Every structure is written in structure tokens, then in C-alpha cells.
Amino acid sequence: MATSMLPKHLSDNGALVERHWQELNSRRRLYSFLGLAVLALALSGSLWFANDSNAGKFFDRLPHFFDFVGDLAPRDGLEIFRAMFDLPSPYDDGSFKYNYPEGRLYLTESFYIPEYVHKMLETVNIAIFSTVIGTFFGFIFCFLAARNLMPNPWVRGLIRRLMEILRAFPEVVIAGFFLAILSLGPIPAIAAVSIHTIGALGKLFFEVVENADMKPDEGLRAAGGNWIERVWFGMVPQVLPNFASYFLLRLEINVRASTIIGAVGGGGIGELLRLSIGQGHQAKTLAIVILLFATIFAVDQFSAWLRRRLVGDQAFQLAQ
Amino acid sequence: MTSATRLSPLEMDAIASRHPNLLQGSSNKRLRTILISAGLVVYLVFSWWFFSIGHVLGNANWGIAGTYLADWVSYEVRPELKIARDRTMTIDYQRNSPLGPNPNPSWVELDKETVTRTVKIPAATGQAVKPKASSSFSFMTPGSALGGADAGTAQGRTETQTQEVITRAVVTLNRSTKIEVADGLVTATHGGETLTMAVDGQDTVTPQGTLPAWATQKRPGEKITLAFGAAGWAEVEGDDVSVRNRFFGWANFLFDTNSPYFGKSYAEVLSLITSGERIEPARSNLSLAWNNILYNAEWQHLDVWTKLLQTVVMAFVGTLFASLVAFPLCFLAARNITPNFLTNQVVKRFFDFLRSVDMFIWALFFTRAFGPGPLAGMSAIFFTDTGTLGKLYAEALENIDDKQREGVKSVGAAPLAVQRFGVLPQVLPVFASQALYFWESNTRSATIIGAVGAGGIGLKLWEAMRTNSDWENVAYMVLLILLVVFIFDSISNALRSRLIGQKAH
Numbered sequence: 089m090a091t092s093m094l095p096k097h098l099s100d101n102g103a104l105v106e107r108h109w110q111e112l113n114s115r116r117r118l119y120s121f122l123g124l125a126v127l128a129l130a131l132s133g134s135l136w137f138a139n140d141s142n143a144g145k146f147f148d149r150l151p152h153f154f155d156f157v158g159d160l161a162p163r164d165g166l167e168i169f170r171a172m173f174d175l176p177s178p179y180d181d182g183s184f185k186y187n188y189p190e191g192r193l194y195l196t197e198s199f200y201i202p203e204y205v206h207k208m209l210e211t212v213n214i215a216i217f218s219t220v221i222g223t224f225f226g227f228i229f230c231f232l233a234a235r236n237l238m239p240n241p242w243v244r245g246l247i248r249r250l251m252e253i254l255r256a257f258p259e260v261v262i263a264g265f266f267l268a269i270l271s272l273g274p275i276p277a278i279a280a281v282s283i284h285t286i287g288a289l290g291k292l293f294f295e296v297v298e299n300a301d302m303k304p305d306e307g308l309r310a311a312g313g314n315w316i317e318r319v320w321f322g323m324v325p326q327v328l329p330n331f332a333s334y335f336l337l338r339l340e341i342n343v344r345a346s347t348i349i350g351a352v353g354g355g356g357i358g359e360l361l362r363l364s365i366g367q368g369h370q371a372k373t374l375a376i377v378i379l380l381f382a383t384i385f386a387v388d389q390f391s392a393w394l395r396r397r398l399v400g401d402q403a404f405q406l407a408q
Numbered sequence: 409m410t411s412a413t414r415l416s417p418l419e420m421d422a423i424a425s426r427h428p429n430l431l432q433g434s435s436n437k438r439l440r441t442i443l444i445s446a447g448l449v450v451y452l453v454f455s456w457w458f459f460s461i462g463h464v465l466g467n468a469n470w471g472i473a474g475t476y477l478a479d480w481v482s483y484e485v486r487p488e489l490k491i492a493r494d495r496t497m498t499i500d501y502q503r504n505s506p507l508g509p510n511p512n513p514s515w516v517e518l519d520k521e522t523v524t525r526t527v528k529i530p531a532a533t534g535q536a537v538k539p540k541a542s543s544s545f546s547f548m549t550p551g552s553a554l555g556g557a558d559a560g561t562a563q564g565r566t567e568t569q570t571q572e573v574i575t576r577a578v579v580t581l582n583r584s585t586k587i588e589v590a591d592g593l594v595t596a597t598h599g600g601e602t603l604t605m606a607v608d609g610q611d612t613v614t615p616q617g618t619l620p621a622w623a624t625q626k627r628p629g630e631k632i633t634l635a636f637g638a639a640g641w642a643e644v645e646g647d648d649v650s651v652r653n654r655f656f657g658w659a660n661f662l663f664d665t666n667s668p669y670f671g672k673s674y675a676e677v678l679s680l681i682t683s684g685e686r687i688e689p690a691r692s693n694l695s696l697a698w699n700n701i702l703y704n705a706e707w708q709h710l711d712v713w714t715k716l717l718q719t720v721v722m723a724f725v726g727t728l729f730a731s732l733v734a735f736p737l738c739f740l741a742a743r744n745i746t747p748n749f750l751t752n753q754v755v756k757r758f759f760d761f762l763r764s765v766d767m768f769i770w771a772l773f774f775t776r777a778f779g780p781g782p783l784a785g786m787s788a789i790f791f792t793d794t795g796t797l798g799k800l801y802a803e804a805l806e807n808i809d810d811k812q813r814e815g816v817k818s819v820g821a822a823p824l825a826v827q828r829f830g831v832l833p834q835v836l837p838v839f840a841s842q843a844l845y846f847w848e849s850n851t852r853s854a855t856i857i858g859a860v861g862a863g864g865i866g867l868k869l870w871e872a873m874r875t876n877s878d879w880e881n882v883a884y885m886v887l888l889i890l891l892v893v894f895i896f897d898s899i900s901n902a903l904r905s906r907l908i909g910q911k912a913h
Contacts, residue, residue: 142779268876269473
């Protein structure tokens with residue numbers, strides 16, 4: 089090997105470089121070590137705290153971890169199918185647990201929509217409707233918040249702060265507040281989800297606008313276009329595909345959000361799932377879970393496919 | 409040069425008409441725009457009908473919405489004057505009044521008199537106080553009214569009592585609003601208008617003169633509601649005047665009414681803590697004050713902070729574990745790293761499964777497994793985010809630059825070293841940035857899964873809202889949540905822009 093031919097002792101300059109490198113290296117190691125130590129400390133503290141303030145302790149409950157699987161096993165596999173499509177059950181003893189046909193929504197004399205499908209459609213429709221509302225307002229706000237279109241820092245700052253608050257405001261509170269005023273129903277969920285969507289989409293939208301090509305805008309300005317014309321003809325055509333992509337991404341998130349909001353009193357499938365788990369209706373729970381899983385999966389796949397068509401692989405570069 | 413290209417409008421039109429295809433969109437495109445707009449309108453109309461929005465909004469109780477919103481930042485004190493048949497009165501405050509057990513606020517002036525009278529006490533209850541809650545008058549139980557004179561039954565025993573009664577009361581809500589009750593007459597003054605109402609000590613109220621705009625009476629003789637806007641409101645019934653005086657601010661935020669520090673100014677509290685005599689001999693005044701603040705019955709500071717910390721911890725641990733588990737798995741899912749179609753598909757579908765069984769469903773399941781608390785929420789976030797982060801990580805891996813990997817491979821490095829030196833330096837900042845983003849966004853979602861029992865502040869928020877009377881507590885918690893979210897937002901943004909440059913957000 090060539091190593092033996094190398095000088096044993098470095099010259100002064102060589103030693104300086106060597107020492108400097110050693111210093112840098114050890115400092116870097118120290119930082120990594122400190123970072124990891126802080127992380128480990130925070131993690132173990134968090135775990136202890138979480139375990140301590142939980143109702144059941146982790147290691148006590150771990151053997152019972154899969155109890156819920158047993159709780160969920162229906163009397164036979166077909167029960168799930170019957171629960172999902174509201175077919176009468178052979179185990180029907182008059183109790184609510186096996187009373188699947190109740191809750192059918194009859195469209196004609198003989199044709200009905202099963203209860204869970206109906207509620208699932210309601211939840212999905214809540215998501216779509218709120219996303220449309222959120223997109224509408226986010227669309228208006230984003231041009232007022234973008235640096236390249238709104239030179240006035242006060243208006244820009246105001247709109248951005250407003251969107252931040254809308255985004256961070258807990259959805260539970262909005263839903264609960266509207267629940268207190270309105271009767272039970274989907275509208276509290278719509279309000280909660282759309283208000284959050286305005287903030288979230290507004291932010292994504294104005295970032296798209298800020299990254300847009302300003303040449304069409306310059307052209308319009310040179311031709312004497314006013315602000316609305318500049319936005320409409322110079323900006324909207326180039327950002328629309330990205331907006332549509334974010335709309336779809338938000339739709340995916342909102343389908344989940346409207347399910348959760350439903351569980352805390354906003355109607356739809358979420359409420360049924362919570363009730364059915366709470367009351368230990370195995371077949372009904374499984375039917376809802378499968379339905380929900382299939383819907384979320386389908387919406388995700390559809391939206392991913394459409395987004396890829398709209399903006400290409402760029403749609404997948406960004407985290408949500 | 410410019411003069412040469414300046415055209416008259418006529419000429420411009422002429423040029424435009426030569427190239428209609430350039431200046432007008434294709435009919436296909438226009439048709440699509442029209443169709444999309446029409447579809448959107450039809451959808452909105454359908455949804456309006458589907459959710460019966462008009463109907464629900466029309467039936468909503470918007471008056472109460474204002475009260476609830478006002479409750480976020482203000483509180484009410486409710487003196488209630490009960491008027492007996494002899495026009496004397498007794499005063500009562502709501503239970504848990506923010507003014508403490510024996511309120512005697514300066515804005516309520518009372519003229520008192522001591523009378524001796526014979527009171528019939530019904531044997532069943534042993535008390536001559538009407539059990540009625542507040543405003544809803546019941547015609548079914550007139551016998552239980554104060555005095556119980558027309559009860560007619562011989563069951564009660566009579567007793568001679570010396571009582572201090574109120575002969576005249578003046579409640580001043582603000583400079584222009586005042587209610588005076590004396591001799592069976594209620595005089596309300598608001599904004600320069602005066603309304604006098606005669607009350608008979610039983611069940612009829614008769615306004616004298618016409619009602620001003622701020623007073624409403626549904627039927628003659630029934631209760632009159634006086635709305636004073638932000639200052640509060642009052643209800644006048646035949647035997648009862650209840651006033652709601654609204655004050656801005658959060659009542660008893662530090663010390664509740666049971667605390668020895670209650671009702672003292674900041675300076676008094678400070679001097680007590682620093683130099684005062686020990687209130688409880690066992691411990692210092694400072695520790696007593698701190699303890700009283702933490703266990704404030706109305707605001708429950710310690711509980712709120714613990715729950716908020718739970719939410720933060722849930723998001724932190726859940727995201728950290730998720731990224732730790734997703735990290736090795738994503739190498740299996742990326743088709744350029746593991747060129748095995750079956751493995752890729754299995755891992756990717758596993759990620760999809762974790763993601764699609766929503767965080768909410770996981771939360772419900774884990775709440776059953778671990779009992780309500782942060783462990784459930786943490787596990788739910790962990791499961792969902794393993795799926796989401798795994799998917800994103802795998803996508804990031806599939807988009808890497810292959811040159812570095814090939815370079816490391818070409819010098820004969822072992823497979824693990826290829827990943828360590830050829831792949832990891834490219835993706836690690838992206839991985840960390842995405843984990844940070846999810847940490848921040850999970851702090852938000854942890855609030856909501858808390859509401860279904862998975863620990864954290866969500867459930868507490870939900871319970872506070874359910875009662876419809878603790879909106880100030882809701883406001884407090886919302887403020888804390890917003891604060892925490894903003895802090896984490898900034899930390900995460902700062903770290904992310906250091907990791908992957910300004911492009912991160």
C-alpha cells in the first residue's frame with residue numbers, strides 16, 4: 089500500500105489543516121450528540137407523561153391490545169354484508185344491534201339507499217361542498233395576500249394573519265359553536281371544515297401566485313389593464329391547474345375531516361361509527377369501517393390520478 | 409418608431425377580424441367553461457336543498473349566538489329581585505356568582521327595612537322559597553310562591569319571623585341604563601327613554617304607556633324583556649325582576665371565590681405574598697397563591713395546561729415514531745432502491761392501508777385498547793402518519809438524482825454504504841422537513857381527535873362547549889391552542905428553511 093510511503097510527521101501547515109479538521113469534526117459530533125440527547129430526553133419525558141396521564145397504563149393494557157379485534161368479530165362474515173346493505177339479519181331479536189333494515193332511505197316504493205351508504209354520501213358531500221366554499225374564498229383572498237399582486241403591505245399582512253387564524257382555529261370549536269346555535273345536522277360540520285379550508289387553501293394558493301410568471305402581468309399592465317383584468321387574464325390561466333390540484337388535495341383531507349367532525353356531532357357517517365363502536369355493534373362497526381376505508385381510498389386514488397393529469401409529477405413534490 | 413406602430417381603433421378591429429382564431433378561444437374551451445360553471449351552480453343549488461341550508465339557517469336562534477359570542481370575553485352578574493305580594497322584595501344572585509357568596513356590588517343600591525310577619529311554611533319542603541329557576545313562570549304551582557298564602561292547605565305551620573326586606577332597589581347597569589323597583593313599580597331607563605311597569609307580586613306585568621323599542625312583551629300581562637345591548641338585559645315578571653348585568657373581561661381568572669385572595673387587588677395580593685402574615689400556617693402565601701391559581705375551580709388552569717401538554721406530546725411522539733418507522737420501510741417501497749415489484753407494491757399498499765383507515769378510526773380503536781388518554785391519540789397519529797410519511801418518503805426517494813448513487817457504487821461500496829453516502833444526504837433534509845411539517849399539522853389534528861376521547865385538550869373543549877355556559881373557558885383554551893400552534897409553526901418553519909432553504913413553505 090502507498091500509506092507506508094507517506095511522511096510520518098506533517099509539516100506545520102499540514103498539522104494546522106489536520107487540527108482544524110479535527111476541531112470541525114468534533115464540534116459536529118458534539119452538536120449531533122446534543123441534538124440526539126435533547127430529542128431522547130424530550131421523547132422519554134413525553135412518553136412518561138403520556139403514560140402517566142393516560143387512563144390505562146401502556147404495559148398493563150398491552151396484553152389487551154387486540155381485545156378490540158375480538159370485540160369486533162361478528163357472528164358470521166355475511167353479517168357485515170347485511171349490515172352494509174341493510175338486509176334483514178337471521179339473528180334479529182328486535183334489538184337495535186341486529187336491526188339492519190331500519191334507516192333505509194326509500195327513493196321509490198322498492199328501491200332504497202342503505203343507511204350507511206346514504207350517510208357516507210352525506211359526509212362526502214359535506215367535504216365537497218366545504219371545499220368548494222373554501223376554494224371560492226381562498227381564491228379571492230390569495231390575490232390580496234400575494235406579494236407580487238398586492239403591493240400594500242398592510243392589506244397583505246391583514247389577509248395573511250386572517251388566513252392564519254382561520255387555519256389554526258380549532259375546528260371542534262367552530263363545529264361546537266354552530267351546533268349550539270343551529271340544530272343538529274351537517275351545517276356545523278360544513279362551517280367548521282370550510283372555515284379551515286379557506287385558511288389552508290388561501291395559503292397554498294398565494295404561494296402559487298407568488299411563484300407565477302409575471303410576464304403576462306407585465307404585458308397587461310403595459311396595455312393599461314386594471315388590477316382585476318391583470319389578475320383574471322394574466323394570473324388565473326397560469327395558476328388554475330395548480331389551484332385545481334390543491335383543490336383535489338384538500339378534498340382528500342376534507343373527506344377525513346368531515347368524518348371526524350361528524351363524530352363530534354356533525355352528523356354523517358362519523359357519528360354512526362362512534363355510536364356503533366361505543367355500543368359494541370360488531371357487524372355495523374365493521375361495515376362502516378370498510379365503507380369508510382373504501383371511500384377514502386377511492387377519493388385518494390381518484391384525486392391522485394386527476395392531479396397527475398392536471399399538473400404532472402409536480403403534484404407530488406410537495407407535502408400537503 | 410412608436411408612431412409608426414400606433415393604430416387607429418378601426419385598424420385594430422380590422423386586424424382582429426383577420427385572425428379570429430387568435431383572439432377568441434376555441435369553441436370547445438368556451439363550451440367547457442360554460443359547462444363547468446353550470447355544473448357548479450347546479451351542484452350548489454342541489455347542496456342547498458340536500459343540507460336544507462335555508463331552512464336550518466332560518467330556524468336558527470341567532471339571538472343566542474350574540475349572547476354566546478359575548479360570553480367569550482365577558483361575564484354576567486345576575487341579581488334577581490323577588491317581589492312579594494306586599495311589594496317588599498328579597499334579592500338573590502345566581503349560584504356560583506362571580507362576585508362570591510355574599511355579593512354586595514356598588515351598582516345595586518338597596519333600601520332595607522326590618523319587618524315582622526307571619527309566614528306559613530309548607531310542611532313538605534320546610535322552606536318558603538319558591539323553587540323556580542329563573543324566568544319560566546309556571547301556573548301549575550302558584551302555592552309555592554313566596555308566602556304561600558293561597559295554598560289553603562292546613563299542612564303548613566305558621567311562624568312569626570323577623571326579616572330584613574328590601575323596599576326599594578336601584579340597579580345601575582351603565583350611565584344611561586338603570587332599573588328602579590319600588591312600591592310595585594319597575595322603572596327602567598335606557599338611552600333617555602323611561603318605561604314604567606306595574607307588577608302585582610304575582611303573575612301580571614302591566615306596562616304604563618307604550619313600550620319603547622328595547623322592550624318586548626309577547627302577550628298582555630306576561631313577562632317583559634328589556635334588552636340593553638352590550639350592557640345586558642332584564643326580565644320583568646309579576647313577582648320577579650331578574651337583571652343580567654354584563655361586564656367585559658374574564659371573571660376570577662386567577663383566584664376563584666373560595667380563595668383567600670379573592671376580591672383583592674394585585675397590589676394587595678403582592679403585598680400579602682411578599683410581606684403578609686401567613687394565611688395558612690402550614691405553607692407560605694406564595695405557594696398558597698400558586699396553588700389557588702392552579703386549582704381555580706372556574707378556570708382549572710392546571711387541568712387545561714396538562715391537557716394542552718398532552719396534545720403537544722401526542723403530536724410530537726406520534727410523528728417522531730411515525731418517521732422512525734417510515735424511514736426504513738420507504739426504502740423498500742421505492743422502486744429505484746428496491747427493484748422488486750412485489751415488495752414495492754406490498755409496502756406501498758400497506759402505507760395506503762394505514763392512511764386510509766383514518767386517524768379518527770384508529771383513535772376510536774386505540775381509545776378502546778388503552779382507555780381514554782394521550783396513549784390512544786399518540787398511537788392513532790403514529791399509525792396514520794406512518795402511512796402518510798412512508799408514502800411521501802418513498803416518493804422523495806423515487807425522485808432522487810441517481811448520479812451520486814452510481815458514483816458511490818462505482819468505487820465498490822457495499823450496498824448499505826451506497827444508501828448511506830449515495831442516497832441519504834439527498835433525502836434526509838426532505839425527510840426531516842416533512843416530519844416537521846407533520847408535527848406541526850398534527851398538533852392541530854390532535855385537538856380534534858381528542859374530542860372523541862383520544863386525550864388532550866379536545867375533550868375538555870368539547871365538554872366546555874356542551875354546557876353552553878362556559879364559553880369564556882372555550883375562549884381561553886382556543887387562545888392557548890392558537891398560541892401553541894403559532895409557536896410550533898414558527899419553530900417548524902425556521903427549522904425547515906434551514907434544512908432545505910426558503911422553498912420549504
